[in-house]
Amino acid sequence: MRAFTYERASSPQQAARAVSERQGAKFIAGGTNLIDLMKIEVETPTHLVDVNGLGLESIEPTEEGGLRIGALVSNTALAAHETVRRDYAVLTRAIVAGASGQLRNKATTAGNLLQRTRCSYFYDINQPCNKRSPGSGCAAIEGYSRPLGILGVSEKCIATYPGDMAVAMRVLDAVVETVKPDDSTRAIPIAEFHRTWETAPEKDNVLEPGELITAVTLPKPLGGTHIYRKVRDRASYAFALVSVAAVIQPDGTGRFAVGGIGSKPWRREDADAQLRNGATAAARVLTQGASTTEDNAFKVPLVERTLAAVLAEARAKGNAA
Amino acid sequence: MPDDKSGILPISRRGLLASSAATVAVTASPPLSAAAAAQTGEVPTESIRFTVNGEERALDLDTRVTLLDALREHLKLTGTKKGCDHGQCGACTVLVNGERINSCLSLAVMHQGDEVTTIEGLGTPGDMHPMQAAFVEHDGYQCGYCTPGQICSAVATLEEIRKGIPSHVSEDLTGGFAPTEMEMRERMSGNICRCGAYSNIAEAMAQVAGASA
Numbered sequence: 001m002r003a004f005t006y007e008r009a010s011s012p013q014q015a016a017r018a019v020s021e022r023q024g025a026k027f028i029a030g031g032t033n034l035i036d037l038m039k040i041e042v043e044t045p046t047h048l049v050d051v052n053g054l055g056l057e058s059i060e061p062t063e064e065g066g067l068r069i070g071a072l073v074s075n076t077a078l079a080a081h082e083t084v085r086r087d088y089a090v091l092t093r094a095i096v097a098g099a100s101g102q103l104r105n106k107a108t109t110a111g112n113l114l115q116r117t118r119c120s121y122f123y124d125i126n127q128p129c130n131k132r133s134p135g136s137g138c139a140a141i142e143g144y145s146r147p148l149g150i151l152g153v154s155e156k157c158i159a160t161y162p163g164d165m166a167v168a169m170r171v172l173d174a175v176v177e178t179v180k181p182d183d184s185t186r187a188i189p190i191a192e193f194h195r196t197w198e199t200a201p202e203k204d205n206v207l208e209p210g211e212l213i214t215a216v217t218l219p220k221p222l223g224g225t226h227i228y229r230k231v232r233d234r235a236s237y238a239f240a241l242v243s244v245a246a247v248i249q250p251d252g253t254g255r256f257a258v259g260g261i262g263s264k265p266w267r268r269e270d271a272d273a274q275l276r277n278g279a280t281a282a283a284r285v286l287t288q289g290a291s292t293t294e295d296n297a298f299k300v301p302l303v304e305r306t307l308a309a310v311l312a313e314a315r316a317k318g319n320a321a
Numbered sequence: 322m323p324d325d326k327s328g329i330l331p332i333s334r335r336g337l338l339a340s341s342a343a344t345v346a347v348t349a350s351p352p353l354s355a356a357a358a359a360q361t362g363e364v365p366t367e368s369i370r371f372t373v374n375g376e377e378r379a380l381d382l383d384t385r386v387t388l389l390d391a392l393r394e395h396l397k398l399t400g401t402k403k404g405c406d407h408g409q410c411g412a413c414t415v416l417v418n419g420e421r422i423n424s425c426l427s428l429a430v431m432h433q434g435d436e437v438t439t440i441e442g443l444g445t446p447g448d449m450h451p452m453q454a455a456f457v458e459h460d461g462y463q464c465g466y467c468t469p470g471q472i473c474s475a476v477a478t479l480e481e482i483r484k485g486i487p488s489h490v491s492e493d494l495t496g497g498f499a500p501t502e503m504e505m506r507e508r509m510s511g512n513i514c515r516c517g518a519y520s521n522i523a524e525a526m527a528q529v530a531g532a533s534a
Binding site: 048101106237 | 364365367383384385387406407408411414420421422423426427428430431433474477478481484485486487488489491494495507508509510511512
């Protein structure tokens with residue numbers, strides 16, 4: 001690990017300024033992803049600004065009937081929150097499908113949105129990787145690409161966004177609230193938060209230097225049946241090959257987002273509109289434009305089959321209710 | 322080079338000369354930037370004060386030191402084990418403010434004021450924690466290397482179930498959660514045992530869960 005200096009931030013604004021004013025400075029919250037990457041020198045911050053003391057751990061109702069989740073709310077606390085379990089169950093289901101109990105206790109809401117790809121070539125500093133070392137090339141496209149992306153990818157990068165929580169947040173149309181170093185704030189719809197890799201794959205998201213996430217808000221509850229189905233190589237503590245987050249209404253309409261297949265949680269409203277026509281129709285629209293390798297082409301039919309299982313489960317639960 | 326002028330907490334940094342790890346030069350100010358430190362061969366350090374197994378401890382540490390290495394190398398509490406050092410195996414699991422975490426993926430300097438409990442704090446050979454006694458009774462280990470992490474994780478797992486924290490295998494998210502074998506196995510998936518003592522670990526946990534129910 002490279003040497004770095006360390007400070008504890010006193011306010012979100014001060015934290016944003018501290019990171020923007022220093023070359024190579026980074027925020028640290030839970031640290032479960034950043035410290036891992038620092039040990040193998042994929043991340044080499046020169047200065048860390050610890051934001052844990054900023055008091056952003058509350059979950060509160062919004063005036064619009066939704067929920068405002070502080071940036072530092074742990075994955076465990078968010079999954080266990082009574083309102084989330086009752087009204088946003090797809091979010092609880094997605095969170096507890098990821099990582100381990102130990103990691104969920106440390107991982108934060110904001111940090112989880114910023115989780116970096118698990119592409120093995122990104123992790124190996126001896127390999128070319130446009131995300132880690134812009135312009136060096138991509139070893140994954142001709143390499144071991146089975147876990148990697150088919151949507152939002154390019155000839156520069158086929159990394160996936162690896163998380164589960166954000167896939168549910170995409171279905172729920174969450175909004176990411178931030179503060180910038182000049183004290184201005186903005187609200188970024190989650191659909192626009194993560195990027196695709198046509199250009200600049202080294203930039204995972206649209207945050208500007210020093211811009212700090214302060215909260216994530218959820219609109220008012222959607223009702224319906226909430227399902228998160230994750231397909232992976234072992235039953236627990238593994239990243240998704242394909243995951244589907246869905247909220248399905250009793251009349252068969254609904255919305256769904258898919259994880260494990262793209263540069264970002266993948267959702268299309270024109271695919272949502274096909275849900276009443278079944279998994280085949282909806283999955284066909286969702287995966288339009290997919291760019292596959294020999295190793296990851298299986299993800300296209302796996303999206304359809306996972307969605308079919310989700311719709312079957314929704315029908316079973318809807319009938320039981 | 323811009324310096325750290327935040328002044329949030331009193332910070333003392335000391336520089337270690339790279340050529341002689343035993344030589345310590347105390348510099349009151351200004352604090353080092355990492356780039357300046359790289360040029361001079363000095364390493365940024367921070368002071369930290371926290372409670373470990375009920376005892377107040379103070380350390381001056383290289384900022385890179387993980388909580389795991391602070392416990393093992395600086396406080397000589399070697400019960401907590403380093404397995405993968407990347408949050409994948411769970412051997413380093415300790416309790417911080419009552420919650421289990423991977424101590425390998427946490428910087429020691431981020432634990433100012435925290436209460437840390439390691440396997441040494443749960444019980445002693447003469448006065449074992451019920452979970453330690455159950456592991457012995459049910460032979461919940463073979464080589465024993467993952468065991469301190471397994472036991473810390475097992476103690477926290479039962480507490481998480483009691484507090485109503487859901488898991489991936491919880492069918493009903495709105496109700497309480499029972500310490501069934503499925504629940505305990507799922508919640509323990511962050512602790513790997515290469516000897517494969519899982520069934521005995523599950524029996525040990527079931528005994529403690531039954532006794533406390």
